[in-house]
Amino acid sequence: MITVLIDYLDKRVVADAEAGDSQRRATSRRGLRGLNIGHRVRLWQRQDHVLAKPQDSWHRTGAVLLAMATALVIAVTARAEYDPPITTLVTNMLQASGSDRIVTLCESQDGLYQGFRTGPKRGGYELTDISLYARDANESRYTTINAGLYHRDGYLITKVADLTRSRLDDFGRNEWQAPENTYLEPDADYYFLLNCGAGYANDNVAQFATTYSFREDSESREGWSLHDYLGLRSAGSTKWERDSNKTLRIRIKGRPSPDRAYKTEIISTPADGHTYRYGENIDIALTFNTDVYAPKDDSWIVIRVGDAASGPNTRVAEYLSGSDTNRLIYRYQVEFDDADANGISVDEGGLDTGFVGSVPTIVASSGLLPVERYFPGVADDPIHKVDGSLQGAVGMSSQRGDRGSVRTTVADDSRSNDGKRVYP
Numbered sequence: 001m002i003t004v005l006i007d008y009l010d011k012r013v014v015a016d017a018e019a020g021d022s023q024r025r026a027t028s029r030r031g032l033r034g035l036n037i038g039h040r041v042r043l044w045q046r047q048d049h050v051l052a053k054p055q056d057s058w059h060r061t062g063a064v065l066l067a068m069a070t071a072l073v074i075a076v077t078a079r080a081e082y083d084p085p086i087t088t089l090v091t092n093m094l095q096a097s098g099s100d101r102i103v104t105l106c107e108s109q110d111g112l113y114q115g116f117r118t119g120p121k122r123g124g125y126e127l128t129d130i131s132l133y134a135r136d137a138n139e140s141r142y143t144t145i146n147a148g149l150y151h152r153d154g155y156l157i158t159k160v161a162d163l164t165r166s167r168l169d170d171f172g173r174n175e176w177q178a179p180e181n182t183y184l185e186p187d188a189d190y191y192f193l194l195n196c197g198a199g200y201a202n203d204n205v206a207q208f209a210t211t212y213s214f215r216e217d218s219e220s221r222e223g224w225s226l227h228d229y230l231g232l233r234s235a236g237s238t239k240w241e242r243d244s245n246k247t248l249r250i251r252i253k254g255r256p257s258p259d260r261a262y263k264t265e266i267i268s269t270p271a272d273g274h275t276y277r278y279g280e281n282i283d284i285a286l287t288f289n290t291d292v293y294a295p296k297d298d299s300w301i302v303i304r305v306g307d308a309a310s311g312p313n314t315r316v317a318e319y320l321s322g323s324d325t326n327r328l329i330y331r332y333q334v335e336f337d338d339a340d341a342n343g344i345s346v347d348e349g350g351l352d353t354g355f356v357g358s359v360p361t362i363v364a365s366s367g368l369l370p371v372e373r374y375f376p377g378v379a380d381d382p383i384h385k386v387d388g389s390l391q392g393a394v395g396m397s398s399q400r401g402d403r404g405s406v407r408t409t410v411a412d413d414s415r416s417n418d419g420k421r422v423y424p
Helices: 002-025 037-052 055-081 138-142
Strands: 087-091 101-104 111-117 125-136 145-153 156-165 172-184 189-194 205-208 225-233 241-243 250-256 261-266 275-278 281-293 299-304 314-321 325-333 355-357 385-391 396-400 406-410
Touching (some): 101 225, 111 250, 125 145, 125 156, 145 172, 172 250, 189 225, 281 299, 281 314, 299 325
Parallel strands (some): 275 385
Antiparallel strands (some): 087 250, 111 189, 111 225, 125 205, 125 250, 145 156, 261 281, 299 355, 314 325
């Protein structure tokens, strides 16, 4: 079989080499716009290989393919083995019952929340659902009850996800489902908050069970805990208060998180106002839950610049720095014909989206095991608009530091003698 494969490759090498120059010219960064980016980059890489290697190197391709297949089997096996079961992370459902907390779940009416702290696992956790025990749903059994998950870091509280349930069941656990890939950081405080939207009747009453005990059940995972109070907001009030005598009866389920990026940020700032001009850099940071390696000149992520209705808006930001840490920075430099009045966005990572070229690999793994392809996307951001028709300072950008400070960086500006940008 290997002999047949080598004979076939011998016949292809001459034709591939002759087509190399024309195809290579079509695969500049601008050539990737609005096209099948993954296919283009793979074609680009293949042409580089053909032009750089002598013809007789193809005779070794069979052995190389066998080695690659072996490595792929190892990687796939390792990835397949990482499928821990969904389990209870923390609960107090078996603790002694307290008095019911009766709430009117309606906008501008009562609100209710329960806080918890995650365990110490370095890679964090993946949340699947959160349950409360309802004594009597009353009219709430016919409505959709909204819930939110919030993360607290000092005085900063940020929303993580919306959790949904279509109705409440009497005298039982009611689960609110978390969106796929909902990430929880280790050793961090979170709040599960009930707060209905507009349009519900004022008699939309529900009774939730509580406990006077501040202990967790034995099935809870090590390091996980519930805050020893529940939070509530009375009807017509904007102030949240604590009831330090009881906690909600709650169960939180999930599993350890796979190795992945859990945060995506646009960390650059336009030099003037909220609009990037021609030549300015747009920097995007991906934060992972493990240290990762990214090869130079072989990793990109997809961003969107412009309105898709008016033409192709696909761009690729090239890997810039951060390899061997848990934070990679990707950069795109604004071109003359770029325009985005609503603000740029970043595609969510997935099976066929997000990363282009090489996917970052886990530093601590054997065999360069890639991280999960998923990473969070960023919606159109109005403070990151683009107008390439305006002249900016080429290669300049302002970038937020770790503590919110602003630092200015200058990019390497590769240009040919005629002043035009030179792409790989």
